[in-house]
Amino acid sequence: MMQRKLIVIVVVAIFTSLFCCKDDSKKEVEIVQSTTSSHCPKYILDQKENNLNISVLLDLSDRIEEPKIKEKDSAYLSSLSKAFVEHVKHKKLILLEDRMQLFFNPEPSDNKINEIAEKLKIVFTKETAKAQIDETVSLYALKPSELYDLAKTDAQNSGEYPGSDIWKFFKYDVTDYCIDACHRNILVILTDGYMYYDKTIMNVKNRASYLTPKSLNQLRLNKSNWKDEMEKKDLGFIPATTNLNDLEVLIIGITSHNDENPYSQAIIEAYWGKWFNEMGVEKYKIKNADIPSSIEKVISDFILKT
Incomplete structure (x- = not known):
């Protein structure tokens, strides 16, 4: 009799252990799924390539001393907003999950510049009114010019331009600021192609x-x-950094300003291309500072054609 009870106890223990393991296994799977799943709804995630997340990094170094730079950069940003709105208007309202934003590195000391950047931060969802979508184009047609005027005034008052630490932006910020699992992530950089910031000077071989x-x-x-x-x-x-395979980059404004080397522009483009390849950027385009009407097509093709 005692032996039979012992057998029953052992059998019950085995079954209990099996069921517990099974439950633990379920919990483990659930945990893995919760850590790997995206924070956006499935119907949004399924449209990932159709959800634009456009970031713009402005180079506010001494390049903006040139009178034509403000004019060209403003026109480029206007073209970018038009392409963005064109994309949005072809989506169903319920699927709207698109955004465009402006960055500087380092942050300018003039708060008015940051206030303009905040106004140029656009987020469209299914709750967005049509008037807000139409307003985007006019905002990007007017505000960038004001931003550049403030940056030049700030430079004259302080004796130096804010500069642009592009290298450090990629090192510490690009993943957090410009890449989202629910979107097609595009970074547009307006720069002359030279990269320099006096507090980020490093050499390795x-x-x-x-x-x-x-x-x-x-x-x-x-x-x-x-x-x-x-x-x-x-x-x-x-x-x-590495693993930027979920980021596309469009550089506009490359110009060598170098009479001593006829190949300077090609070398600058090669530097950037090599850099992007080594950091895992799979799609990028590097364009010179051409007339705005020509660049408008480049921007449209890059944004609207995947």
């Missing part, structure tokens, strides 16, 4: 966190074999 007209000339890549030399010496930017 033949790599650097900067490129200036002076440092470019010191590379002595002024012959037709510059590409071979660049590869041989492993010249380029120091990679700031």
